[in-house]
Amino acid sequence: MDWLNTDWLNAAWWGTADHDVARFVLQRGIAAVYVIAFVSGALQFPALLGERGLLPVPRYLARAARTPGPTLFRWRYSDALLRTVAWSGAALAATVVLGLPQQGPAWLPMLVFLALWLLYMSMVNVGQVFYGFGWEILLLEAGFLAAFLGSDQTTTPVITLWLFRWLLFRLEFGAGMIKMRGDRVWRDLTALYYHHETQPMPNPLSWWFHHLPKPLHKVEVLGNHVAQLFMPFLLFAPQPVATWAAVVVIATQLWLVFSGNFAWLNALTLVIAFSAVGDSVLAGLLPGVPVSADTHAALGTPAWFAAVVLAMGLLMLVLSWWPLKNLISREQAMNASFNRWRLANAYGAFGSITRERYExxxxxxxxxxxxxxxxxxxxxxxxxxxxxxxxxxxxxxxxxxxxxxxxxxxxxxxxxxxxxxxxxxxxxxxxxxxxxxxxxxxxxxxxxxxxxxxxxxxxxxxxxxxxxxxxxxxxxxxxxxx
Incomplete structure (x- = not known):
């Protein structure tokens, strides 16, 4: 393994110091969403799915021949155990938000993120309809990838950043294609005549967005199509093009944050978009951003970490065949997992728009x-x-x-x-x-x-x-x- 300790690991294809901000945002941003997810689970799961909940997990496990994926609760469930899992997950995620595991060797944040992934997957896989949302599997996949970003003592692996971009591509392009293949109001640009009024959970600004002039609504839809059908391809372009594509995605996600309540979908998406943001480009926009003198300088990459990242990259490459096939299929599935580990999923949202609201x-x-x-x-x-x-x-x-x-x-x-x-x-x-x-x-x-x-x-x-x-x-x- 001596060849792994040579300049081979310092090459541009392996790692780059030009994405320190990207790693900072990805690790802390994804961890922050995990805090929210675990806290919401601790506060809501027992009433919805607990021993005396609306859809009790023990009853579900008793009649289910096989759960959708691995779960710690397969052998035993109790509300006390659920709360232990949820609050432990929230505490672990909070340490990453504070930057504590990142100060240690690469294996430390790796173990923390893998623990978050497994703990939350245990909840999702017994959550039934209450955990059947696309942003659940998105958080799981993002948490798994974040385990392979390294620590502050290592160079950010380019392989992991590319996999985050591939995740963002599936998320955005999948959503764009499901719209174009679905409701005609996306094709004639009238979707936002209805969406702000009929969306699942309006926010304080939704009423105002709904009353914008209809020509502006058409511009909004057109901008959405540009962001979801064109910009995802530019995420794989050289800098500064990739950064500008990410900026467009971030801007559209902020627009959605201001106009509705979509749990952590938009917040997590804009965090993932930072995987395409280069420090050198960002410094041109925000002069206070520090930039490494050598954008390909390596802090040092342990041989075992390089081997693990390469193995993970190969695994994700193989698993990506199914979501890729789904993207080009006329029967495109939305928010679907193709394996029990919730990796390399298909995403999408609002393939159809309701015209009237019922409550x-x-x-x-x-x-x-x-x-x-x-x-x-x-x-x-x-x-x-x-x-x-x-x-x-x-x-x-x-x-x-x-x-x-x-x-x-x-x-x-x-x-x-x-x-x-x-x-x-x-x-x-x-x-x-x-x-x-x-x-x-x-x-x-x-x-x-x-x-x-x-x-x-x-x-x-x-x-x-x-x-x-x-x-x-x-x-x-x-x-x-x-």
């Missing part, structure tokens, strides 16, 4: 009148301004959006109503407002309403953000006896 409103009967339960993120009271929650993920609120679209959900929604009937404390903590103050209602029901944004005139007159109209019952009144 499920849950109410309880106190013996005299029906009182509405308030959710944290999804629209409810028309006078309540939408809130900003992303990058935090409100899993119950998201599934309420899918339920209103008519997608199957009674297997968790009826248990949810039953929890309200007995005033289950863990379930009530998932809500913003319990109109019964912790007491059980006599009955509960679920009604469907059509929602639309108020016009400028309606907003000035009433101060309301929404206008809603009842459409009928989803679940008629039910009591504990029924």
């Amino acid at each position: 499920v409103v849950v109410e309880g009967w106190d013996g005299h009148r029906w009182l509405e339960y308030g959710f944290r993120g999804k629209p409810g009271d028309p006078a309540r301004m939408p809130r900003q929650f992303a990058p935090y993920h409100l899993r119950l609120d998201w599934l309420m959006w899918f339920l209103a679209l008519g997608q199957p959900g009674m297997h968790w929604f009826i248990p949810f109503l039953n929890k309200l009937l007995v005033a289950d404390r863990a379930t009530l903590k998932l809500l913003r407002h319990d109109p019964f103050g912790g007491r059980p209602p006599e009955q509960v029901r679920a009604r469907v309403f059509a929602y639309r944004y108020t016009s400028w005139r309606e907003w000035r007159h009433s101060g309301d953000w929404w206008v809603r109209e009842p459409m009928g019952d989803l679940v008629p009144p039910m009591s504990r006896a029924s």
Whole structure:
């Protein structure tokens, strides 16, 4: 292995000091998202999926012949063990945000990120529908790749940076192609006539974005197509082109951050985009950025680390065949894993746009009148301004959006109503407002309403953000006896 300790490892193809900022942002940014993911799991998982949750993991494991992938809970699940996993993961990720493992040898941040990957995968693989979102597998794949970025004592491996760019390519180009192959409103540039109003969870600025002039909405869609269908190819171009392509991706992701709540999807995407940002180019934009005198200078690369990175690169090259084939397929799958380890996945979002918004409103009967339960993120009271929650993920609120679209959900929604009937404390903590103050209602029901944004005139007159109209019952009144 002596040849691995020669100048061969200092060559430009292996490592570069021109991406110190990229490694800094990737490691700390991905770790920060893991903190959020683990904290949200600790706070929400037991009520949704715990021993007495809506879809209990023990029951799921008892009837599942095989889980979607490896999980620590395959042999034993308890809420106490889940919380131990979640809070341990959050603490480990926080050390990376603080930069502590990066101060040591390359194996230290590697072990930390691999632990984060395995711990979170254990939750995802038993999370069922509540963990069936594309940004879950995106975080897993990003965390796995981050394990091979090295530490502050080693040069940043170019192989790992290229794999991050390939991840970003699949994420962006996959989303662009699913749109072009899907709804015609993406092709005629009218998608944003509807999207800001009908997206899963609007934020405080969504109302204002919706009321922008329609010609500007068409420009937005056109810009999205440029960012997702053209710019991803430039991520593989030499500098400074790759950096400018990354800047475009970052800018479009910030636009999405300002206009909606998509959990950590946008935050993680713009972090991954830094894999294409070169220090020397960034210094031209931000003079305070330090630049190495020799962009190919190596701090030193241990032979074992080089061998591990090369092996990982070969593995990802082999696994990439399936997502590559998916990208060119007319039957393109969206947010799909092709292996049990959640690596080299297919991504995409909003292949179709809903034209009208429907919401499920849950109410309880106190013996005299029906009182509405308030959710944290999804629209409810028309006078309540939408809130900003992303990058935090409100899993119950998201599934309420899918339920209103008519997608199957009674297997968790009826248990949810039953929890309200007995005033289950863990379930009530998932809500913003319990109109019964912790007491059980006599009955509960679920009604469907059509929602639309108020016009400028309606907003000035009433101060309301929404206008809603009842459409009928989803679940008629039910009591504990029924």
